[in-house]
Amino acid sequence: MKKKIIFTGGGTAGHVTVNLALIPKFAQDGWEIKYIGSENGIEKQLVARLDRVPYAGISTGKLRRYFDWNNFKDPFRVIKGIFQAYSLIKREKPNILFSKGGFVSVPVVLAAWLNRVPVIIHESDITPGLANKIAMPFATRICTTFPETAKGLDPKKTVYVGAIIRDELKRGSRERGLSLCGFQADKPVLLIMGGSLGSQKINQVVRQNLDSLMRYFQIVHLCGKGQVDESLIRPGYKQFEYINEELADVMAMADMVISRAGSNSIFEFLYLRKPMLLIPLSRAASRGDQILNAESFRKMGYCDVLQEEELTTKTFLQKVEGVFNNRDRYIAEMSKSNSDETMKQVIDMIKQLAK
Structure with missing residues (x-):
């Protein structure tokens, strides 16, 4: 009889990426796969690109750490989501639930626990997000990406596993990338990413200094939905x-x-x-998790960091020049890292705990 796994997680691409990496592995092994997400979140769009993965949308409410009038409405949406998820899981009878976090995951994890379905939660950041903090007491196992995270959680069910890397990223081609962007092979390429939702502050400082940057680089800029500036289109600067x-x-x-x-x-x-x-989100715009992520990488010698509050033309160009001029040193430090076994470790754990 086929085993069945349900995945959940959403709100941003970061709460979906690990699921997208794992789903093809379980499909290859003949598992039945379902996905529970929000009714209109980015996870619905991303999962729709996969072959034969049924998607169920449930009611969700955002978990906020600040005052908002929606804070009075959202608990009712979450309660509705719990009932919807409970019915889905009771009907589907999965062997296990894998949760990547985000506000949509809370009702799904609770519903799985109520149905006595084993739950594995994956936490990517050094400090757990609010959704995962709420859900962790109902988890069978908690996987962490950073070793620092595991120190603050229940040692009986927490395992440091490292990062899960999507297989397709390992098959990228420089030649195809250059062809896609219309770039030359003999000039360095600078990739600028502001996250799945984009970053107006990063976009602004890049565009203010575009002429200076383009003296040294060809630039591919992932700027976020609705953020492409048609007036800046030129050879050597590609926006998506x-x-x-x-x-x-x-x-x-x-x-x-x-x-x-x-x-x-x-x-x-x-x-x-x-x-x-790395230019992490400021504490004013986040819970500070990106600041801690970036600082951990800086200490390991993998990157340099520019805090958003210190972002000016001068500091930006100085940092860009510093990283590029010292790129061989950063590459040497990164070469000491090895995350090839993480995917296998997590898959084995899921198969072992699936009842």
Whole structure:
């Protein structure tokens, strides 16, 4: 009889990426796969690109750490989501649930626990997000990407596993990337990413200094939905709102990366040995997880960091020059890292715990 796994997670691409890496592995092994996400989140779009993965959308409410009038409405949406997820899981009878976090995951994890379905939670950041914090008491096992994270959690069910890297990123082609962007092979390529939702502050400082940057680099800029500036179109500067299938090729051709410090992305850059300048989300706009992620990588010698509050033309250009001029040193440090076994470790854990 086929075993069945349900995946959940959403809100941003970071809460879906690991699921997208694992799903093909279980499909190859003949598992039945379902996905529970929000009714209109980015996870619905991303899962729709996969072959034969049924998607169920449930009611969700955002978990906020600040005052908002929606805080009075969202608990009712979450309660509705719990009932919807409970009915789905009771009907589907999965052998296990794998949760990547995000606000949609809370009702699904609770529903799985109520149905006595084993739950594995994966936490990418050094400090767990609010959704995972709420869900962790109901988990059978908690996987962490950073060793620091495991120290603050229940040692009986927490395992440090490292980062899960999507197989398709390992198959990227520099030549295909250059062809996609219309770039030359003899000039360095700078990849700029602001996360799946884009970053207006990074976009602004890049565009203010475009002429200076283009003296040394060809630039591919993933700027976020609705953020492409048609007036800046020129040879050597390629803008995309978001890239999916071609991302592996774009990353393969990059000689350096400027990025936010979301865990999934920076571990992918680490695996691919891409020198990084990280500009983490400020504490004013986040819970500070990206700041901690970036600082951990800086201490390991994998990157340099520029805090958003210190982002000016002068500091930006100085940091870009510093990372690029020292790229060989960063690559040497990154080459000491090895995350090839993580995928196998997590898959084995899921198969072992599936009842």
